[in-house]
Amino acid sequence: MGLPIGVPLLEAVRCAADHRWLRFMAFTDWFHHDTADLAFAVLHPTRTRIAVLAATDTDAHRDALG
Secondary structure: OOOOOOOOHHHHHHHHHHOEEEEOOOOOOOOOOOOOOEEEEEEOOOOOOEEEEEEOOOOOOHHHHO
16 A cells, blocks of 8 residues: 555554455466455555555466466
8 A cells, every 4th residue: 555664553454444445356377266365456545556466375386387
């Protein structure tokens, strides 16, 4: 969200409420859409910045990805 390091948690939570959070699905060999896969796009209230956050704990072999 572009917050500086050290922002108190409650201030970050208040700031997060001003942003638009969208969950999305990625269609890749490593993203299996289970409970360990997360993907969000976060739109800044000014609509001038966006951040994409994605994480998975799926193990994939490099050779299988092409």
